[in-house]
Amino acid sequence: MPFAIFPSVVVFLLSNIRLACALSAQTFEPPSTGPLVQTANYTTFSTDSLQDATVVKGKAFDRIIQVWFENTDFDTTASTPFFEELAKQGVLFTNYLATTHPSQPNYVAALGGDFFGMHDDNMYHIPSNISTVIDLLEDKGVTWATYQENMPEVGFYGSSFKAPNYGNPSAAPYTYYYRKHNPPIIFDSISQDEARAKYVRTFNDFANDVVNGTLPQWVFVTPNIINDAHDTHVDFAAEFLEYWLVPLLNDTRVNSDRTLILLTFDENDTHAIENTVFTVALGGAVPRELRGTKDDTLYTHYSSISTVEANWGLGSLGRQDTNATVSNVLSFVAEKTGYKNVHVPVDQFPQYNLSGIFPGALNAKAFVPFAAPNLTAVGAGGGPVFLRPGLNTSLTPESLPPPVNLNAQNSTTPWQISPRTTSGKNLIPCAGRKCP
Numbered sequence: 001m002p003f004a005i006f007p008s009v010v011v012f013l014l015s016n017i018r019l020a021c022a023l024s025a026q027t028f029e030p031p032s033t034g035p036l037v038q039t040a041n042y043t044t045f046s047t048d049s050l051q052d053a054t055v056v057k058g059k060a061f062d063r064i065i066q067v068w069f070e071n072t073d074f075d076t077t078a079s080t081p082f083f084e085e086l087a088k089q090g091v092l093f094t095n096y097l098a099t100t101h102p103s104q105p106n107y108v109a110a111l112g113g114d115f116f117g118m119h120d121d122n123m124y125h126i127p128s129n130i131s132t133v134i135d136l137l138e139d140k141g142v143t144w145a146t147y148q149e150n151m152p153e154v155g156f157y158g159s160s161f162k163a164p165n166y167g168n169p170s171a172a173p174y175t176y177y178y179r180k181h182n183p184p185i186i187f188d189s190i191s192q193d194e195a196r197a198k199y200v201r202t203f204n205d206f207a208n209d210v211v212n213g214t215l216p217q218w219v220f221v222t223p224n225i226i227n228d229a230h231d232t233h234v235d236f237a238a239e240f241l242e243y244w245l246v247p248l249l250n251d252t253r254v255n256s257d258r259t260l261i262l263l264t265f266d267e268n269d270t271h272a273i274e275n276t277v278f279t280v281a282l283g284g285a286v287p288r289e290l291r292g293t294k295d296d297t298l299y300t301h302y303s304s305i306s307t308v309e310a311n312w313g314l315g316s317l318g319r320q321d322t323n324a325t326v327s328n329v330l331s332f333v334a335e336k337t338g339y340k341n342v343h344v345p346v347d348q349f350p351q352y353n354l355s356g357i358f359p360g361a362l363n364a365k366a367f368v369p370f371a372a373p374n375l376t377a378v379g380a381g382g383g384p385v386f387l388r389p390g391l392n393t394s395l396t397p398e399s400l401p402p403p404v405n406l407n408a409q410n411s412t413t414p415w416q417i418s419p420r421t422t423s424g425k426n427l428i429p430c431a432g433r434k435c436p
Contacts, residue, residue, distance in 0.1 A: 026232050028239035029167040031149075031203075035244045036211055036251075038204040041166040043152040046208035050199075056142045056217065058311040060336040061285035062258035065219040066110075066304060067245070068181070069237050070103065070230035073268045077278035082238035086263070087280050088292045089249075091332065095346075096279035096299045098267040099320075101355040103230075104180040105362075106266040110220075110301045111183040113319035116370065117360015121180045123159050124362055124415050128188040129390040130370060133218075133305050133321075134196070135189070136314040136386055143216035145199040146184050147206040149224040150176035154205065155197035157185060159419035167226070176224035181266075183220070189388060210253050218308065229265075249282065257284035260333075262304060268353075275352040287332055295331050298344040300352065302327040306380040310337040315383030318373025322385075326350055329380050339380050359403040364412040366403035372396055 032039035038046060055062055077083050078092070098106050104124075105115030111132045118124065137144050152161050161177040184190040184200050191197055199216075201209070209215045226232050227240035245263075248254040255261065265277040279299070302320045306327040309316055316322050328334070328341040359366040372393040375385050387393065406412055 026167070026226065026236060028236050030243045031166055035247055036207045038207050041163070042150060042202055042204045043163055044202060044204065046202065046204040049208045049212035050145065050214040050216065052214050053143045054141070056140060056312060060311050060333040061260040063215070063217045063219070063256070064260045064262060064308060065221060065254070065283070066262045066264070067221045067223070068107070068228065069223070069265045070228045071267060071269045072229055072234050072265050072278065073270050074276040074278050076269070077234050077265065080234050080238060082242065083234070083278060086241070086282070090280045090282040090286050091290050092294045093279045093281070093299055094294050094296045095349070096264065096277055097349070097352045098265070098275040098277050099301050099352050101267055101271050101275070101353065103266045106301055107181055107183040108186060109320070110304055111187065113302060113305055113317035113321040115360070115362070117358045117363030117366060119356035119358070119363060123179065123417050123419050124186060125191070125417055126187045126415065127370065128192060129388045130187065130189065131317050131373070131386045131388045132187050132189065133308060133317070134184065135388065136309065136317070137218050139386060140312050140314055142218055142312055144218040145201050145209070145216045146182065146220040146222070147201050147203055148177060148182050148222050149203045149227060151182065151202050152177070154202065155191070155200050157191055176226065178225055181222045181228070213253060215254060255283050259283040260285040271353055273353065274349065281330060290332055297328055297331055297341060298349060299328050299330065300326045303330065307333050309379045309381030310334065310339045312381065313383060314381035315386045316377060316379025316381065318375060318377040318385035322374065322377035322379045327380070337380070362413055362415055364406040364416070367406045367413055368400045368403050369395060371400055
């Protein structure tokens, strides 16, 4: 087995977790009999798996699986028995920062290398000339997909989805899925491209892809709104992980000796303190001698991009993924790729608990257009900055006009859309307004 949590430890931990859950309002109920068994609780059964593809060898790993949870302080998670045990199986990063508050901009940052001033969970779309890590992966032939629990169908564009309450069938339907936690669908370059949107997939698709041996090399997983601790608590998330992740850690179709699993949280819960989130590297690609250790290097959600860039020798986005101070590569990956990280003293950590003060195209209170990336930047992979078609490269951050308060003009950013005007896969751009 490439990785194992001893069953006796799991039983002990879960007995304590279930006691904690029994004292709360909700109790975890498995949505299926196992993570690789399709279920009607996920609305649509998967009939088409992804196509098999040539594996692009990485320097430290051949597959990365990111699993994101919600709104929990580092100390709360780190002191939870299940997560304490999980940390012993990998490398715990003690200074891993989310980028801002609330949830949605962190997801956007992890894909786009910036959150573009976003400071709320409203419904936005980001124009197709803005690059993402998906562009970098495809440029090198690295396969990818995101798997969203309780999203009803492949490429679903709606802001949320309500389904029968599988945990309590006598209760009203529950809104398990939220678009704000699904970063690829927020970018038009993915959601509005049918060939790409098919890689925005459901949990039934995950089961189908694993069983058929076609799980991609870059994977982003979002559990539903109760299993990710958003509407519940970290003990509830622990029970979900015992049901979903623990079996997969011992399944070589998912976790081989070349698999890196990065488990993290989008943001902490206490906004007045540093935005440190529990993050642990698991999987067969984690060197055995490092398992059970802690790493106090400064990392952020931008590090998930720079680590991928370094591993596969990719280009960059020319945004925060190339800001060496906030985009350190995971240390054991940096060692294998030859990348030199930057030491940042604790008293110089960025204030990533701030929100709403950064100008950007997604900030109606301080609106500026989307700027071109830094074309001279060099990221951890050493490749060139990737540019998507239609980008005005003359509009640099230095040449942007002063920020405008659109709210004071009874308006909003042109990239905000109303959930009432969207359903399913079809986008109504800018809620009926002409986009600049």
